[in-house]
Amino acid sequence: MKVVTGDKDIIQPENLVYKRSSILTDKQFSYCPGCGHGTAHRILAEVIEEEGLQPVTVGVCPVGCSVLMYDFLDIDMQEAAHGRAPALATAIKRLLPDRFVFTYQGDGDLAAIGTAETLHACNRGENILIIFINNGIYGMTGGQMAPTTIPGMVSTTSPYGRDVKTMGNPLKITELVAMLPGTCYVTRQSVHTPAAVRKTKKAIKKAVEYQKRNMGTCFIEIVSNCPSGWRMTPVEANKWMEENMFKFYQPGDLKVPPEEPEKSKDDNE
């Protein structure tokens, strides 16, 4: 296709500012309109491409909306049982120490059924990256309450809002893993604005670098949305996320490697 403005072709290599990552397959995302998964996949793919990691990357998919993540990324991947991804990643990294190993998990997967695997992998300081998508809900099964559902939030299994007295408190697992000696980099990001996307991509790049240097577990929480599960339009969902989720799950670094405190501080400003 040629786009012509006036009499000049503007599609020239020197004018190229954006392209679809070669790590993304041709398969169309199965995610709902407005969902954060697609953006999170895309920036992860871009980092793998830009850092030349395709031949050394082994990823682990969760059970949840991103269960078919291996359809979308042109990399070697394993499909874990619900919550067990960090156990798989532990073995992969121990047996193939020079590979880039990551898990990609939702909140139900990581913070409910997989709590033990998450905490212990982080506590052992496995040299892996855990990407944690937190939208406060079980998306794939139709919008049930998750361990991260915030107080008062409506879901199909908390139809009158989460009552912490009877349903328990939301689990701030990112704060928890930041306390563990095995983690080297723990950060909370989002992908709902171009600026947020850039910062999250930068966080993934840092995690790649830290993993190369065997510095311990990197943990990136991406606070995300679920327009379908929240029964909102994509725009409403992002607004609701900013106004409610961010109050409870404040974006920013929770833990950075000791040698780079200044640099990371700057990144958050």
Add this chain to the structure above:
Amino acid sequence: MKGNEAIAEAAIRAGVDAYFGYPITPQSEILEYLMEANPYEKTGMVVLQAESEPAAINMVYGGAACGKKVMTTSSSPGISLMQEGISYIAGAELPCLIVNVARGGPGLGTIQPSQSDYFQACKGGGHGDYHLLVLAPASVQEMADFVELAFDLAFKYRNPVMILSDGAIGQMMEKVYLKPYREREKTLPEWATTGKPPTRERNIITSLNLDPYLHEKHNQKIQAKYREMEKNEVRFEEFQTEDAEYLFVAYGTSARVCQKAVQLARTEGIKAGLIRPITLYPFPSVRINELAGKMKHIISVEMSAGQMVEDVRLAVNGQTEVTHFGRMGGVIPTPEEVLEDLKSKI
């Protein structure tokens, strides 16, 4: 050396790449032995104590999906906890070794030896239509020998293999001949997830198939594998069956008890014999069917309420009477008890 130690030493020598385990009696010596031996220094074998049995079996999944020789060991309650992972491993067609040094159940049960996990080991155990290839050692020597055999079979069929032992064989001390060290495999299978080079398509290890017709095909493929195993991998041992009129069917510890019972019976003029299945799945049905025609009575002797007896009956197919004799809850029957039971059938 102890049966448990034999498994551990044989694993190092067989060139196993990784062991992931969680302590549980009566098999903790395996993890202890490996930690003390520290094979990472010698052969590069990874040994890691996991936070739970579900974590251990999922580490096995992750390692096996990299094409590596990976194993875990546990005992009955721990094996129950692993069932989810074992089902995924079977579904994703990954080779690995799982050792069950069984103890008496149900529940927390006892730490004494038992054979009450036969159904769980041979009929699937977890969800879905699948089978493990199940080897049943009856000596410390076989504990050692079956490690290498298990991996050869696991990789041949891309299927998990279980060694179904029990607390008696795990704790028992016998002389063992150990094989020389085998080098760890340097080339990994083409299906392994090791990072996608430009020269091949990406590798995906999964047990998920949302299309029911595709998933039926996948199931058919797995079932075809089991039929191949039934054709090629049946292993058993016979003891004084040539002229036998009465037959014991027993595996593992029970087989050793029955061997003695056969000797006792023979001194009293009773022509008894024994067939010992070495593979519990695939089961030596064909041979038991052949033998059944000559037998006045067949007794399946198990340290359980009678589980294998169902497979024996299917194999015998009504040719002669089949009964079960066993003790439960961690009790090992004596040869005299077994002989008494036999006499009651004459």
